[in-house]
Amino acid sequence: MAQKTGLQTDEKALIRAAQAGDQDAFSQLVRAYDQSVLRLAMNLLRSPEDAQDVYQEAFLRVYRNLNSFRFDCSFHTWLYRIVTNLCLDHMRKRKVRKEESSQVEGSDGPVDRMDTLQESRAEGDPARSLLTGELRERIDKALSELTARERMVFELRHYQGLRLRNIGEILGTTEEAAKNCLFRATQKMRVALGDFV
Amino acid sequence: MNTCEKVRMQLSMLLYGELSFDEEEVVDAHLESCAECRTALDRERELHAAFDQAEIESPASVLWESRQNLQRQIAAEHVPAHRVSWWDQFLDARWLQSAGALALLSIGFFGARLAPNLGLGITGMSLVDPGAQRVRSVEPGPNGGVQIVLDETRQRTVSGDLDDQNIRVLLLSAAKDPSDPGLRYETVGILNDRAQAAEVRDTLIYALEHDENAGVRLKAMDGLRPFVQQPEVRKALSGVLLSDGNPGMRTQAIDLLTKGVGESSNGLDRDVIGTLQELMNRENNAYVRQRGERVLQLVNASQETY
Numbered sequence: 001m002a003q004k005t006g007l008q009t010d011e012k013a014l015i016r017a018a019q020a021g022d023q024d025a026f027s028q029l030v031r032a033y034d035q036s037v038l039r040l041a042m043n044l045l046r047s048p049e050d051a052q053d054v055y056q057e058a059f060l061r062v063y064r065n066l067n068s069f070r071f072d073c074s075f076h077t078w079l080y081r082i083v084t085n086l087c088l089d090h091m092r093k094r095k096v097r098k099e100e101s102s103q104v105e106g107s108d109g110p111v112d113r114m115d116t117l118q119e120s121r122a123e124g125d126p127a128r129s130l131l132t133g134e135l136r137e138r139i140d141k142a143l144s145e146l147t148a149r150e151r152m153v154f155e156l157r158h159y160q161g162l163r164l165r166n167i168g169e170i171l172g173t174t175e176e177a178a179k180n181c182l183f184r185a186t187q188k189m190r191v192a193l194g195d196f197v
Numbered sequence: 198m199n200t201c202e203k204v205r206m207q208l209s210m211l212l213y214g215e216l217s218f219d220e221e222e223v224v225d226a227h228l229e230s231c232a233e234c235r236t237a238l239d240r241e242r243e244l245h246a247a248f249d250q251a252e253i254e255s256p257a258s259v260l261w262e263s264r265q266n267l268q269r270q271i272a273a274e275h276v277p278a279h280r281v282s283w284w285d286q287f288l289d290a291r292w293l294q295s296a297g298a299l300a301l302l303s304i305g306f307f308g309a310r311l312a313p314n315l316g317l318g319i320t321g322m323s324l325v326d327p328g329a330q331r332v333r334s335v336e337p338g339p340n341g342g343v344q345i346v347l348d349e350t351r352q353r354t355v356s357g358d359l360d361d362q363n364i365r366v367l368l369l370s371a372a373k374d375p376s377d378p379g380l381r382y383e384t385v386g387i388l389n390d391r392a393q394a395a396e397v398r399d400t401l402i403y404a405l406e407h408d409e410n411a412g413v414r415l416k417a418m419d420g421l422r423p424f425v426q427q428p429e430v431r432k433a434l435s436g437v438l439l440s441d442g443n444p445g446m447r448t449q450a451i452d453l454l455t456k457g458v459g460e461s462s463n464g465l466d467r468d469v470i471g472t473l474q475e476l477m478n479r480e481n482n483a484y485v486r487q488r489g490e491r492v493l494q495l496v497n498a499s500q501e502t503y
Contacts, residue, residue: 030267031377034263034264035255038255038260039253043252048259056266059267060270060271063271135250136251139247139250140251157213157215158213158245158248159252164213182209189244193244
């Protein structure tokens with residue numbers, strides 16, 4: 001607990017320093033959060049290009065508006081409000097575009113852009129390339145059929161490990177509403193995968 | 198809705214730890230007396246485990262590209278006068294931390310830059326651009342002077358041959374930089390070309406065993422591939438088999454440790470067989486199990502630990 005308080009104090013000091021123009025402090029703030037921001041955007045949008053767009057836009061907004069941050073909430077919550085809003089915008093636009101698929105047509109048939117990226121850039125996470133076949137397809141399909149908000153709450157709770165109370169704060173709703181949203185999301189996932197798992 | 202139905206609707210929230218104290222009490226009490234609902238809870242756990250597998254790990258290179266793109270955008274938007282941009286410092290800090298090269302400068306109180314008109318020299322390096330440096334601490338020095346510790350954050354480009362010892366030291370350090378998986382990934386990729394050197398191999402083994410990013414670990418494994426017959430590499434690969442959380446890494450480790458088995462008269466050493474048998478006792482991933490079982494069958498070994 002003492003350690004957590006210490007971290008919070010350190011972060012406050014960093015934010016105040018960054019607000020005062022200390023650029024090293026700002027860089028430390030970016031580095032503290034940018035990996036989880038990118039992971040969140042990548043998981044939600046399933047597109048490295050869109051995830052990178054969200055990354056750029058989110059940290060540019062933080063850079064431009066840091067002086068307006070008044071410690072009414074934690075920096076993490078403030079940053080995640082920006083990131084989740086950007087992701088929700090992307091997801092809604094995509095819905096309008098009739099659920100754009102992450103698959104593109106390659107010379108040997110359909111290719112998943114995530115797979116292409118990982119093979120060409122970092123040889124990726126081998127676990128993902130191994131998680132082939134029906135289970136992965138079913139999970140991806142089930143996820144894509146959730147509403148944008150259900151998808152967001154599920155992502156923040158299951159993969160990011162945030163508490164529902166914090167998720168409600170980030171999304172500007174109550175803990176109870178976030179819980180209902182998560183409940184609907186897991187119900188849909190269970191129905192979609194129930195006979196498989 | 199009967200009690201079983203009510204409880205089953207709450208199982209997911211139970212696993213997330215999002216039930217109130219009272220709700221959890223009711224669910225726990227019911228689970229103790231209802232075998233069917235306990236089975237349903239096991240299925241719910243399996244479902245959650247399946248969700249886990251669908252998570253995408255961001256490749257380190259994407260993070261690196263994102264940082265570089267952000268750097269460009271920030272630089273285009275705002276370059277403060279007389280100051281090094283924070284992004285330069287961002288890169289400096291990374292580079293310098295990687296190199297363990299925080300420059301600690303001892304200077305006299307009347308440093309040439311601080312009091313140029315006095316014409317007094319300083320001990321150590323000159324303060325060419327105070328904006329690129331930061332005072333970390335000050336303390337009284339001998340003869341009424343003062344000792345100032347500066348963190349120098351100037352960006353510096355160093356180039357040289359991979360066999361140059363100074364370059365090598367920087368690379369070996371960068372390969373362990375905990376703050377930047379993109380940097381570690383690129384560095385390990387470069388070091389792979391010099392894996393014949395023991396110190397490089399040690400660093401690759403360290404990355405294989407300890408790096409939190411699977412992309413970096415996989416890259417390190419690639420570099421160690423030609424040295425798979427060396428005992429320390431085999432030991433590290435055995436460790437991967439038994440403790441790496443990534444099934445892809447475990448599969449690759451099986452392939453490397455058992456390369457050539459089943460072809461001609463190639464056998465398998467007893468240690469690897471033992472490791473594979475131990476793996477069979479604990480492996481949950483069906484694909485990895487299948488690979489392990491196939492190898493054990495090829496060498497006519499049992500699936501169980503001796």
